Amino acid sequence: NAGVMQNPRHLVRRRGQEARLRCxxxxxxxxxxxxxxxxxxxxxxxxxxxxxxIIDESGMPKERFSAEFPKEGPSILRIxxxxxxxxxxxxxASSPRTGTNYGYTFxxxxxxxxx
Amino acid sequence: xxxxxxxQPEMSVQEAETVTLSCTYDTSESDYYLFWYKQxxxxxxxxxxxxxxxxxxNATENRFSVNFQKAAKSFSLKISDSQLGDAAMYxxxxxxxxxxxxxxxxxxxxxxxxxx
Numbered sequence: 001n002a003g004v005m006q007n008p009r010h011l012v013r014r015r016g017q018e019a020r021l022r023c024x025x026x027x028x029x030x031x032x033x034x035x036x037x038x039x040x041x042x043x044x045x046x047x048x049x050x051x052x053x054i055i056d057e058s059g060m061p062k063e064r065f066s067a068e069f070p071k072e073g074p075s076i077l078r079i080x081x082x083x084x085x086x087x088x089x090x091x092x093a094s095s096p097r098t099g100t101n102y103g104y105t106f107x108x109x110x111x112x113x114x115x
Numbered sequence: 116x117x118x119x120x121x122x123q124p125e126m127s128v129q130e131a132e133t134v135t136l137s138c139t140y141d142t143s144e145s146d147y148y149l150f151w152y153k154q155x156x157x158x159x160x161x162x163x164x165x166x167x168x169x170x171x172x173n174a175t176e177n178r179f180s181v182n183f184q185k186a187a188k189s190f191s192l193k194i195s196d197s198q199l200g201d202a203a204m205y206x207x208x209x210x211x212x213x214x215x216x217x218x219x220x221x222x223x224x225x226x227x228x229x230x231x
Contacts, residue, residue, distance in 0.1 A: 035219070042119070042206050042221030043160075056216060089158060101148045101167075101210060101217055106160035 002027070004094050005074075006107035013114050019079040019086070021110045025094030032075040033104060034067060037089040046090075049075060082114045117142050121207055121222035128197045129230050135182075136192045136225045138207030147211040149183070151192045154204040154224070163205070166190065194227075202229040 005024040013019050025032050030051050035043040036059075045059040049069035060067065064082075069075040079086055089111045093104035118141045128134035140149070151163040166174045166183050173181050178198075182191045194201055207222040 031216075033218075040223070042208070042223050043219065044221070045218045048216050048218075056213075056218075091160065103148075103150055103162055103165055103210065104219075109158045109160075111158070 004029075004092055004105050004107035006090075006092050006110050008110060009108065011110055011112050013082050013112065015083055015114055016081050019082050019112055021077040021079075021090050021092075021112070022074045023077070023092030023094075023107060024074040025092075026096075026105055029094035029096050029105075031095045031097065032069050033093040033095075034075075034077050035091045035093065035106075037091060037109070039088070043091055046077075079112070082112070084114050087112055087114045117144075117209070117211055117213075117220045119207055119209055119220050119222040121225050123225045124223075125226045125228065127228045127230055128194070130197055130199060132197055133193060133195045134197055134227065136194070136205050136207075136227065138190045138192070138222060140188050140190060140207070140209050140220075142188075142209060142211055142220075144211045147209050148217075149181075149190045150208045150210060150219075151179070151181070151190075152206045152208060153201075154206060156203075160206075164192065197229050199229050199231060202227055 032049045034046040037043045047067045048056040064080045066078045089109040091109045092107045095104045120139045147168045149166040153161045164176045178195045180193045204224045206224045208219045
């Protein structure tokens with residue numbers, strides 16, 4: 001029973017390029033959450049998705065960032081025209097249903113480095 | 116405001132000794148949960164312990180226990196018989212209802228060093 005799978009584990013992009021981060025939730029989980037961890041900081045909420053729906057994107061920067069969770073395939077976090085300040089670890093978490101208070105299962109994160 | 120504060124950026128403990136990591140939080144919610152996560156260099160977020168705010172009894176998991184002081188909004192983690200494998204970043208977090216779901220609010224972390 002694989003956990004939450006994120007890839008790539010490391011991603012290097014030059015300023016102005018696009019970054020695509022992928023997250024496959026645990027089997028049977030239909031809710032996905034993206035968090036960002038800046039250096040020396042805790043994780044901060046970005047967006048909450050269910051299949052084909054964005055439920056809460058209050059933590060997403062207004063520009064250049066988008067997320068999707070299609071009916072088939074992984075959830076994608078897309079960052080267009082990356083800048084140095086986007087360098088961070090991006091974590092995905094999943095849960096079987098909304099409102100679960102047992103805590104979510106996290107992936108190992110994707111470390112994005114913008115050069 | 117929903118905040119979690121960890122005032123100790125770094126702590127050290129001798130192997131086999133006991134160490135306590137501090138955490139305070141602020142929330143206006145009555146329905147919330149508190150967590151400690153361990154993040155080793157592999158970056159994996161590992162759940163250490165969970166506490167339901169409505170329960171007065173402190174949670175324990177083997178060598179890990181918490182001191183939950185609800186009135187003071189304090190949630191410290193005690194690690195007994197520290198082992199070299201306990202060395203990691205430790206994050207305190209609250210899980211609170213927001214916008215129809217539950218969200219984590221994380222502290223900035225405490226780096227724990229275990230000395231042989």
